Amino acid sequence: xxxxxxxxxxxxxxxxxxxxxxxxxxxxxxxxxxxxxxxxxxxxxxxxxxxxxxxxxxxxxxxxxxxxxxxxxxxxxxxxxxxxxxxxxxxxxxxxxxxxxxxxxxxxxxxxxxxxxxxxxxxxxxxxxxxxxxxxxxxxxxxxxxxxxxxxxxxxxxxxxxxxxxxxxxxxxxxxxxxxxxxxxxxxxxxxxxxxxxxxxxxxxxxxxxxxxxxxxxxxxxxxxxxxxxxxxxxxxxxxxxxxxxxxxxxxxxxxxxxxxxxxxxxxxxxxxxxxxxxxxxxxxxxxxxxxxxxxxxxxxxxxxxxxxxxxxxxxxxxxxxxxxxxxxxxxxxxxxxxxxxxxxxxxxxxxxxxxxxxxxxxxxxxxxxxxxxxxxxxxxxxxxxxxxxxxxxxxxxxxxxxxxxxxxxxxxxxxxxxxxxxxxxxxxxxxxxxxxxxxxxxxxxxxxxxxxxxxxxxxxxxxxxxxxxxxxxxxxxxxxxxxxxxxxxxxxxxxxxxxxxxxxxxx
Amino acid sequence: xxxxxxxxxxxxxxxxxxxxxxxxxxxxxxxxxxxxxxxxxxxxxxxxxxxxxxxxxxxxxxxxxxxxxxxxxxxxxxxxxxxxxxxxxxxxxxxxxxxxxxxxxxxxxxxxxxxxxxxxxxxxxxxxxxxxxxxxxxxxxxxxxxxxxxxxxxxxxxxxxxxxxxxxxxxxxxxxxxxxxxxxxxxxxxxxxxxxxxxxxxxxxxxxxxxxxxxxxxxxxxxxxxxxxxxxxxxxxxxxxxxxxxxxxxxxxxxxxxxxxxxxxxxxxxxxxxxxxxxxxxxxxxxxxxxxxxxxxxxxxxxxxxxxxxxxxxxxxxxxxxxxxxxxxxxxxxxxxxxxxxxxxxxxxxxxxxxxxxx
Numbered sequence: 001x002x003x004x005x006x007x008x009x010x011x012x013x014x015x016x017x018x019x020x021x022x023x024x025x026x027x028x029x030x031x032x033x034x035x036x037x038x039x040x041x042x043x044x045x046x047x048x049x050x051x052x053x054x055x056x057x058x059x060x061x062x063x064x065x066x067x068x069x070x071x072x073x074x075x076x077x078x079x080x081x082x083x084x085x086x087x088x089x090x091x092x093x094x095x096x097x098x099x100x101x102x103x104x105x106x107x108x109x110x111x112x113x114x115x116x117x118x119x120x121x122x123x124x125x126x127x128x129x130x131x132x133x134x135x136x137x138x139x140x141x142x143x144x145x146x147x148x149x150x151x152x153x154x155x156x157x158x159x160x161x162x163x164x165x166x167x168x169x170x171x172x173x174x175x176x177x178x179x180x181x182x183x184x185x186x187x188x189x190x191x192x193x194x195x196x197x198x199x200x201x202x203x204x205x206x207x208x209x210x211x212x213x214x215x216x217x218x219x220x221x222x223x224x225x226x227x228x229x230x231x232x233x234x235x236x237x238x239x240x241x242x243x244x245x246x247x248x249x250x251x252x253x254x255x256x257x258x259x260x261x262x263x264x265x266x267x268x269x270x271x272x273x274x275x276x277x278x279x280x281x282x283x284x285x286x287x288x289x290x291x292x293x294x295x296x297x298x299x300x301x302x303x304x305x306x307x308x309x310x311x312x313x314x315x316x317x318x319x320x321x322x323x324x325x326x327x328x329x330x331x332x333x334x335x336x337x338x339x340x341x342x343x344x345x346x347x348x349x350x351x352x353x354x355x356x357x358x359x360x361x362x363x364x365x366x367x368x369x370x371x372x373x374x375x376x377x378x379x380x381x382x383x384x385x386x387x388x389x390x391x392x393x394x395x396x397x398x399x400x401x402x403x404x405x406x407x408x409x410x411x412x413x414x415x416x417x418x419x420x421x422x423x424x425x426x427x428x429x430x431x432x433x434x435x436x437x438x439x440x441x442x443x444x445x446x447x448x449x450x451x452x453x454x455x456x457x458x459x460x461x462x463x464x465x466x467x468x469x470x471x472x473x474x475x476x477x478x479x480x481x482x483x484x485x486x487x488x489x490x491x492x493x494x495x496x497x498x499x500x501x502x503x504x505x506x507x508x
Numbered sequence: 509x510x511x512x513x514x515x516x517x518x519x520x521x522x523x524x525x526x527x528x529x530x531x532x533x534x535x536x537x538x539x540x541x542x543x544x545x546x547x548x549x550x551x552x553x554x555x556x557x558x559x560x561x562x563x564x565x566x567x568x569x570x571x572x573x574x575x576x577x578x579x580x581x582x583x584x585x586x587x588x589x590x591x592x593x594x595x596x597x598x599x600x601x602x603x604x605x606x607x608x609x610x611x612x613x614x615x616x617x618x619x620x621x622x623x624x625x626x627x628x629x630x631x632x633x634x635x636x637x638x639x640x641x642x643x644x645x646x647x648x649x650x651x652x653x654x655x656x657x658x659x660x661x662x663x664x665x666x667x668x669x670x671x672x673x674x675x676x677x678x679x680x681x682x683x684x685x686x687x688x689x690x691x692x693x694x695x696x697x698x699x700x701x702x703x704x705x706x707x708x709x710x711x712x713x714x715x716x717x718x719x720x721x722x723x724x725x726x727x728x729x730x731x732x733x734x735x736x737x738x739x740x741x742x743x744x745x746x747x748x749x750x751x752x753x754x755x756x757x758x759x760x761x762x763x764x765x766x767x768x769x770x771x772x773x774x775x776x777x778x779x780x781x782x783x784x785x786x787x788x789x790x791x792x793x794x795x796x797x798x799x800x801x802x803x804x805x806x807x808x809x810x811x812x813x814x815x816x817x818x819x820x821x822x823x824x825x826x827x828x829x830x831x832x833x834x835x836x837x838x839x840x841x842x843x844x845x846x847x848x849x850x851x852x853x854x855x856x857x858x859x860x861x862x863x864x865x866x867x
Contacts, residue, residue, distance in 0.1 A: 335740070
């Protein structure tokens with residue numbers, strides 16, 4: 001553990017901030033001590049990002065004070081924040097992969113000699129900075145040749161280089177790292193902490209919170225729940241505090257599943273026979289019965305999304321046939337699929353799902369209107385009816401149905417896309433990573449929704465990187481590896497171990 | 509008081525607010541320095557005056573701006589509108605030309621008040637030709653997947669050449685008087701062109717606001733991939749907007765050709781693409797696509813012509829006009845920048861807070 005310096009680095013008091021229609025932060029207090037790793041916890045829309053934005057000068061608080069190193073400050077811009085020693089490292093790394101590592105670290109502050117860049121000094125300084133993080137790489141190579149993990153480290157090195165960093169903010173740095181790389185990052189974090197730097201760490205992974213943090217502050221719906229020592233707060237309490245309701249809600253899940261198993265009917269809704277597309281997915285067979293949830297398990301890039309794209313008609317197959325209720329499909333397009341009653345929540349919510357500057361209402365009615373055609377425009381009244389119904393049903397947190405969807409938090413945006421597909425009353429719903437970046441509360445609701453749909457006799461294809469989630473929701477699990485279907489487990493016979501082995505098994 | 513502030517805020521957030529403010533400013537300038545600008549008299553049973561000139565002159569631009577708004581809302585741009593104006597006007601003039609096909613061309617025949625083709629057919633061909641040009645652009649963009657700027661650049665360059673071919677390289681003058689009516693005639697004292705604008709505007713408004721097309725256009729402009737995934741044919745939406753833009757440009761071509769009694773393929777509708785884009789930008793529709801307002805664009809077109817006629821009234825020579833317009837563009841860009849908006853929002857918010865306290 002860190003030597004407790006106990007000096008307060010940042011003290012926020014009575015911070016409130018509202019955006020059009022949303023109270024993002026409401027009278028929040030937050031204290032960050034020197035030499036600690038402090039986790040900021042909360043579901044989507046809890047106010048974590050807004051709090052960070054205020055600390056880093058991206059946004060200004062409506063009310064409240066910010067004390068930095070004992071003095072009241074008013075941080076007006078990210079540049080000013082960096083100057084006084086607050087350096088953020090964001091989830092999406094903002095680096096140039098075609099520039100060298102050294103250039104990336106020292107961009108804008110290159111050491112100069114007679115006006116020209118002193119390359120040698122620059123490379124030395126970059127190397128030193130990286131060695132501080134226990135990284136030994138050739139800093140003259142372009143950044144792109146290194147792994148995401150190294151790039152992450154370079155981003156941290158750059159943050160440390162900007163000024164004498166006193167506060168380091170790491171926003172979801174581990175989301176694209178594997179276990180080993182994460183461990184390495186934690187080592188670096190501990191080292192920096194021991195040097196006296198205060199670190200704010202944001203992550204969705206609860207076990208990482210317990211592995212690395214000293215204290216945590218929990219936010220919920222823009223309000224402060226409390227600040228706790230990590231050691232003294234069991235994980236189960238943390239979860240309960242984050243979602244603000246008891247855990248018994250989660251245990252109902254298994255019951256729902258058991259009930260819906262009986263519901264699976266003989267008739268096949270979707271049937272793929274040797275369906276495939278070259279360079280995308282090897283030919284596979286797949287049957288989807290009414291009332292059934294089929295899970296696709298596999299690593300990122302194993303062919304899960306490719307299967308979804310084929311089933312929904314985004315991509316055209318060049319092999320095999322796809323039947324819907326026994327009839328072979330000839331025309332492949334999202335439009336045709338929707339007409340048949342197939343819905344699809346794509347993996348990349350921002351790029352493929354949301355229409356950010358349209359309202360919640362318009363986003364919800366988009367697919368049903370597409371099915372109606374250009375000219376049979378749903379009346380405003382009908383539009384509001386539909387929107388209000390799904391806002392209520394899915395508990396979408398928005399000020400009004402006319403709020404722009406980009407102003408919603410990630411989890412609520414996902415629910416809006418789900419609402420879009422529920423509105424067409426689908427027979428088959430294909431969900432590609434519907435719970436990614438969504439907090440536990442919303443995650444559970446989405447899982448339950450899937451099971452309820454199955455109970456109503458609809459069927460789902462459920463794709464997720466989280467094995468446990470696939471196991472919990474699916475009746476049958478298809479395992480994929482390297483763009484090929486390698487196994488299929490019926491209900492009851494699959495467990496985490498077996499699937500992991502199937503995914504991990506080498507070619508034989 | 510609080511209600512007033514809320515109303516003001518709503519107004520400020522409306523897409524119509526800034527174009528109207530700008531228009532009011534220019535008119536205020538006229539009121540102070542050239543009060544004669546507002547004089548409207550009656551001559552030969554119809555209204556005349558600077559304001560009528562503004563409306564009549566702005567009519568073709570308003571039409572093009574309506575089409576351009578939809579194109580820009582999908583995230584595209586149509587650079588060929590000026591060329592389409594030339595093509596459709598050239599076709600109209602050639603069909604009227606009484607010497608069509610005659611080997612013997614005499615001034616007496618050319619200058620006669622007759623037509624070789626019935627007027628309704630002239631108008632029909634005029635409009636269909638422009639619409640087909642739009643369809644061509646739409647095919648290139650939606651089916652050919654060529655970027656809009658490049659795709660419409662083709663017709664922008666080729667179009668004037670085609671118009672030259674149609675007129676055989678001649679500057680054509682039309683003496684057939686019924687054809688003059690579209691650009692110079694009056695109904696109930698008001699220019700005919702303004703009725704055409706009104707009809708097309710209402711048509712376009714009904715088409716985009718009373719059907720789902722408007723929402724689909726905005727959706728394509730904001731996120732075309734997500735729109736496709738939602739089952740909307742983003743290709744057909746794009747095809748539609750370019751075709752419609754061609755249709756609007758064709759009407760502009762008809763009015764312009766009629767107004768100047770003929771066609772000079774090299775000059776008719778010159779730089780209309782830039783003015784139309786400017787009108788749309790003044791109207792507050794983003795060049796990157798998304799939310800649009802047809803009315804705001806029409807006001808934008810009106811603004812450009814009010815400015816132009818005002819400059820004439822002040823005695824600014826025609827060749828210095830472009831410099832004047834550059835100033836207009838500069839002011840618009842500064843007014844619309846994020847920075848200015850923030851400053852203005854902040855100022856009025858502070859005012860709002862003060863009101864709240866004093867209450």
